Amino acid sequence: ELKVEQNPLFLSMQEGKNYTIYCNYSTTSDRLYWYRQDPGKSLESLFVLLSNGAVKQEGRLMASLDTKARLSTLHITAAVHDLSATYFCAVGSQETSGSRLTFGEGTQLTVNP
């Protein structure tokens, strides 16, 4: 059974600081997704990583994928308050005729002024 683990689960940062969220998964996959969720809201797609070594950047967020290590990272640069949210990584699995996303527990990020 595929397991996806994120750490840390809770992250309190000061504005302007850098930090990295880690996502480890237990079986081979080359499809890794990062989502953002604000309290009580839906999941907003941030990044789709589809190959080993993939790196994508959007604003202060950068995501990377190492399929050999079964590890993805979400790096936050010079955090601002607007980045406060819960961030989920999800691993895509293709089955015989269908597919699914298996999510990590989520990292609750709070950026303090």
Place this chain on the structure above:
Amino acid sequence: DSGVTQTPKHLITATGQRVTLRCSPRSGDLSVYWYQQSLDQGLQFLIHYYNGEERAKGNILERFSAQQFPDLHSELNLSSLELGDSALYFCASSIAGTFEQYFGPGTRLTVT
């Protein structure tokens, strides 16, 4: 706005009752997925439909069932509701199974 719509937004019902949650995928998307988000279980995959056919099943309870209609909208039926079924239920859609999934706004179900 992802283009995926879900109704209703909120639903409050009693134990033992049955409810139906509805989802309309983005225009052109043939795949619909259902996920449950609860405090104790996190985000869990329930079921995947592609063009009207069930394609993958997760930890979906026998009391729950789903279908996808010819117009591609999907319904998730939850019956004999228990307190533990209280959760946010999300629908997502994608062009096909291997593509990015876009999530709807969710239906918050409260069972009292």
